[in-house]
Amino acid sequence: MAKDKRIIAVGGDHTIALPMLRAVNKVHGPVALLHFDAHLDTWDTYFDEPITHGTMFRRAFEEGLLIEDKSMHVGIRGPVYDQDDFLRDHEFGFQIIRRTDIDDIGVPAAIAKVRERLGNTPVYLSVDIDVLDPAFAPGTGPPEMGGLHSRELLRLLRGLNGINIVGADVVEVAPAYDHTDITSLAAATVVFDMMGLMVNSGSLRPNENDYRLEVPAV
Ligand SMILES: [Mn+2]
Known part of the structure; x- marks a missing residue:
């Protein structure tokens, strides 16, 4: 993989993120991980594996x-199996914006926090489709109530314009549990937006907010 090439994986089991990160590291070195998910995915073992x-x-x-x-x-929410889960996660250097934090601070402030933390570092963007509420993405392994709306996820992603995204995945879509292809539609739209972000990666293209209509105060 050449340094100017960027890669997106579509799945499927979220474990694919590990070989993806290994491959991206070979070209770009260590990366910042921006991870959208209902779950932390930083347990030590799962079913002893x-x-x-x-x-x-x-x-x-x-x-x-x-x-x-x-x-x-x-987007973190849902069950925590051990009270040490968050402690361990913190020790690995992760910061968390919970789904309820987004309710409290709003999407623009969440975008600002993400942008401030990532800065100009190379970023691997991993989107587990279960970050969305089951109303928008029912076709996934462990659906968790109270997730992001699809419009919130898209706005969060579009707020990353200019961030240096060198690799990405959209995972945990399970077509057997889907209906009306709604989960696949969400995943395909996220992939489309990721490609747009990669085209603009590292450039100083204006944010969509720069074109926002001025709405007079009522
Ligand atoms: Mn996951």
């Missing part, structure tokens, strides 16, 4: 694939 779709980001940290204190989870 060290490499699964609930553990791969701990393995990535242990392998030195992530820049410490640059990575973030966005």
Whole structure:
């Protein structure tokens, strides 16, 4: 993979993020991980297995694939199985914007926090489709209530314009559990937006907000 090439994986099991991070590291070195998900995916083991779709980001940290204190989870909610889960995650240098934080601070402030943390570092963007509410993405393994609306996810992604995204994935789409292709539509739209972000990566193209209509105060 040449340095000017960027890669997107579509799936499928989230474990694919680990070999993707290894491949991206070979070209770009350690990256910041921007991870949209209902779950942390930094457990030590899952069903006693060290490499699964609930553990791969701990393995990535242990392998030195992530820049410490640059990575973030966005959209976290749902069950936590051990009270140490958040403690361990913090020790791996992750910062968390929970789904409820977005309710409290709003999408523009969440975008500002993400942009401030990522800066100009090379970024791997991983979107687990279960970050969306099951109303928008029912076709996934562990659907969790109270997720992002699709319009919130798209606006968060579009707020990353100019960030240096060197690799990405959209994962955990399970067509067997989908209906009316709604989950696939969400995933395909996210991939389309990722390609747009990669085209603008590292450039200083204006943000869509620069074109926003001025709405007079009522
Ligand atoms: Mn996941």
